[in-house]
Amino acid sequence: MSYKLLIINPGSTSTKIAVYEGEKEIFQETLRHSSEEIGKFKSVADQQDFRTEVILGILKKKNIDVKDMDAIVGRGGLLKPIPSGTYEVNDSMLKDLKENVRGEHASNLGAIIANKIGNSIGKPAFIVDPVVVDEMEEIARFSGIPELPRKSIFHALNQKAVAKRYARESSKKYEDVNVIVAHMGGGVSVGAHRKGKIIDVNNALDGEGAFSPERSGGVPSGDLARMCFSGKYTLEEVLKKITGKGGFVAYFNTNDARVVEKGLMEGDPKATLLYNAMGYQVAKDIGAAAAVLNGQVDAIILTGGVAYGKPMIDFISKMVSFIAPIVVYPGEDEMLALAQGAIRALSGEEKIMKYE
Structure with missing residues (x-):
């Protein structure tokens, strides 16, 4: 089965979106947001409605029906350290992202917007291998200063x-x-x-x-x-x-x-x-x-x-x-990587992970 997926990758002044059918890209576009538009909002989380409307507007303009999607996939944000995998967005994840428990960054919007659109059409929302993936062995965490342990923050996706x-x-x-x-x-x-x-x-x-x-x-x-x-x-x-x-x-x-x-x-x-x-x-x-x-x-x-x-x-x-x-x-084909993670989860190739 070829799953149809909407991929959302928010940046500080842009939002990349793509539609995949299986691993085949159907459509991709980078939506630019002016500093004036972004400057109206007090926090990154406050931008969710604005960016969602822009995304849905472009999809409508391209005659792409969001209801045809099997899942919505967002870029993972600054969450607490977690194992690698594809995570279904849940309330605990949304709470941590909206409260910026690990920092405020535009990528935090990935799961928030994916969940918002997913809920509107009754389909699941996922994130895949966010930058906080942590599989480091304990011996690798030592820095020489106990108060400053080494952290796993990198290009996990x-x-x-x-x-x-x-x-x-x-x-x-x-x-x-x-x-x-x-x-x-x-x-x-x-x-x-x-x-x-x-x-x-x-x-x-x-x-x-x-x-x-x-x-x-x-x-x-x-x-x-x-x-x-x-x-x-x-x-x-x-x-x-x-x-x-x-x-x-x-x-x-x-x-x-x-x-x-x-x-x-x-x-x-x-x-x-x-x-x-x-x-x-x-x-x-x-x-x-x-x-x-x-x-x-x-x-x-x-x-x-x-x-x-x-x-x-x-x-x-x-x-x-x-x-x-x-x-x-x-290069770094983030959109395809996000699609591949969702496909592995939906097909049962990998277990869907739970954020706690």
């Missing part, structure tokens, strides 16, 4: 999707392989996948691991502490240096890896060193993940938007190809 894709294309089960996935986008996360679980991964939001187009990555902690107490910066300014204005933005005033790559191709020494430095740090993280897996690695998967850059792939591959074969899945 794409990491899981590409790992399962690799297993499927290799005629294996995800639960039977060991892979390292390096997601390289606005942020970088490198996960050690062992037999179906991501047992260790860096916090890609708050400054662990390699630097990226707009993240600082791990920085000298003593110097960071001195910067914080220097009186030159507010807390907000320091946090912005870590997430948003770090990495390529700090060194090259751009968060577009293609701009830095172009500089490399044109022989700009600053761009070349910066670009290669990111690859160097990603490769080091891959090496660390290989140690976590005791060297038993079936493949190293390079993914995310930066993986479209051949110089980056070549640089990293030269450093880590001795560990395992390199597989490249460039």
